[in-house]
Amino acid sequence: MKAMLEFSLPEEDIEFNNAMKGISCMCALEEMNNKMFRQRLKHGDPNTEFKTPAEAVEKLWEEFREEINNHDIIL
Numbered sequence: 001m002k003a004m005l006e007f008s009l010p011e012e013d014i015e016f017n018n019a020m021k022g023i024s025c026m027c028a029l030e031e032m033n034n035k036m037f038r039q040r041l042k043h044g045d046p047n048t049e050f051k052t053p054a055e056a057v058e059k060l061w062e063e064f065r066e067e068i069n070n071h072d073i074i075l
Contacts, residue, residue: 021073
């Protein structure tokens with residue numbers, strides 16, 4: 001089986017770049033899974049105490065954005 005992706009450049013430049021960075025996306029997701037969820041749920045995070053659920057969500061969102069930026073992914 002073969003598959004082909006087609007993009008209209010430059011209009012779909014962001015979509016093209018994200019498709020080309022599929023491995024980077026997978027690496028970012030795996031890193032987020034390990035760092036944000038597995039480590040915190042299994043071992044806890046002694047450096048972070050959240051006062052509200054909103055504070056916890058904000059911290060996770062910041063880490064998500066950091067990981068996306070580290071892998072040069074444009075959302």
